Amino acid sequence: MATVADAWRPTSELEHRLQETVRAGDQESYFRLIADSELVVPVPPDLVDGMLAGDAQPSWPTQEEDGRVHVLTYTSASAMRACLGPSYQHFMTVRFGEIAETWPDDRWWLAIDAPARGVPAALPIEARLPAWFVRQVAGGDGRPPQVGRVSAPWEELRDQHRDLPRESPRQEFQPANDVERELLRAAANNDHDLFLQTLAGTDVLLPVPDDTDYAMRPGRPGFPWQTREVDGSTVVPVFTSPERLVEAARTAGTGTEYIKLPFTVALRYWPNHDWVLAINSGSPAGGTILAQQLPGLATWADQRAAQRMTDGFEPQNDIEGRLFEAARRRDTDAFFKILLGAQVLVPADPDTPWGITPGDPGFPWRPVPVHGRTSIQIFTSLKWMNEAVGSSRFIMPTLLDMVAAWPDTGWNLVLNPGTPIDASMPGDKIRSLGPPAADRATPPAASTP
The missing domain is CATH 3.40.1350 (Trna Endonuclease; Chain: A, domain 1)
Structure with a gap:
């Protein structure tokens, strides 16, 4: 059965490097990276308005596990939301050394990328540190007592999340999800309306360069849209599953990094009137939308999204x-x-x-x-x-x-x-x-x- 950890992807250089240490079983390097990092400290939703108004002061977010109080910190805003849920939109960034200097209680532990109770998340770079070890790491000594989930030894954690071998290409196309099944049906019947209606309500994977700032979204100036030249036209590829993206990347010899976002958002910020949109390039569950169709389609998709939110x-x-x-x-x-x-x-x-x-x-x-x-x-x-x-x-x-x-x-x-x-x-x-x-x-x- 797939888990959140199986689907998790690093969203920053720190998380990429932490993942590498987990896979290599190098705990000391893990803590050296943490010692030099900034961590995300969540701001509970019920405190946001008061803090913005200056009526409330930030505090350490905590959670009790196994009779211990843990201070919750995260390696990125994306990791925070994966572990705490989408209602957590606000946070502070604090350097690890400052956390050690201002540690609130010697009985408390530090939890890094730990899920909230009831949230089915388990990130492979998760760790829990007692207060004395927080100070030890901040002082430059990263020799660890233990890292990862308390219930799983390091070797098990490493083996569970190492890269899986890739299967050889399948002879018969297999949709990866319900969206692709609907797109395949629309393509087989040449049903343009069904194709667009299906896409309008789903998330897509948008390829990005390996060194992308993962906090960027297409609504920001300078977003790095990835393009290809096909038959004299500039094409932007998007995908409806990692399987389709990897297949296309193998064929084109490109990278496999991506961000996930609503299809409506990608359309809304389409950067060039002459660029073509290609969905699931090279796949039977794919298609192309011409450049001249995109502005009208973007307006329609946002109108549809707003109407669905109204009630x-x-x-x-x-x-x-x-x-x-x-x-x-x-x-x-x-x-x-x-x-x-x-x-x-x-x-x-x-x-x-x-x-x-x-x-x-x-x-x-x-x-x-x-x-x-x-x-x-x-x-x-x-x-x-x-x-x-x-x-x-x-x-x-x-x-x-x-x-x-x-x-x-x-x-x-x-x-x-x-x-x-x-x-x-x-x-x-x-x-x-x-x-x-x-x-x-x-x-x-x-x-x-």
Whole structure:
């Protein structure tokens, strides 16, 4: 039976190297890497608003196991969410040495990449350290007592997660999942609608270079789209399973690293009007979407996603609740009146000054293509920002300040794309006085198939 550990993939250079030490059985090197690293410390969802408002202080997240209190830390935000669940979106990064210096209780242990109770995760780079060993490792001595899950010796852990041998190519195509079975049926019947409907509701694997920053998403400027030249056309491949990706990589002689994301997100940020999208290249459960179809398909896919979210939509704050009610009434004027007075989240580079305002030089005007149009993205909560661009530094100006300083009438302003409270404003209307007119991308409606 497949486990989370079987499907787990490193998302940073640290995790790649830790995985190598696990496979080699080199525990001392494992702890030397940990000693020089920054670890992710989760912020519980119920403390986020208070911390952002300055009303609450961060604390050590803990979990009791086998009569011991463990401080929970993780090697990446991705590992944190795999082990704690998707509700954990916020975190701090702390160097291992600082953890040792400020250790809260000598009776407590440190848990690295440990799952929460009830979460079926078991990452192969998991470890648990008593307080005395935390200080020993921080002091430069990585000779270990034990690493890995307490119930499994190191050798068993190593053998369980070493690379599996690859089977020789199969003569008859075998779909890897239900999505591929539906795509195969659509391709066999030349059913274009079924093919697109199936893709619109699924996640896909997007190839990336080996040295990619795994926190990047297509919604960020500079995302490294991987392309191939096929019959004079530039093609971007995406896949619906690791099996299809590995098959194509063997044929093309390319790497097998990837990120997993909703198909709608890949479409939304399609970078070039002339590039072709290829799904499962070389597979019977595959197909090609022409470049001229992609902008319209991207808009349709986001509209469909927003409609499916509408019935169970949960606003993240008061502003979103008010926006949602205005959107349900299709009251565009009220929607933008609410939005103009609100603070919004603008993704920013790590070195962006905290106090910067839209009129200042260096403000992070970072345009990206959204539905084929050059756009500036803003968000009303961290949830939608993280889903669109991944974990990112951000600043919080008011939308009114951004409107007053808008630098380019050729840029659209895009709010919360792919959600029931999304909107887009053409650049030539943004500077107008009063609530700007807008083209709503997806006015909420009752969810329909």
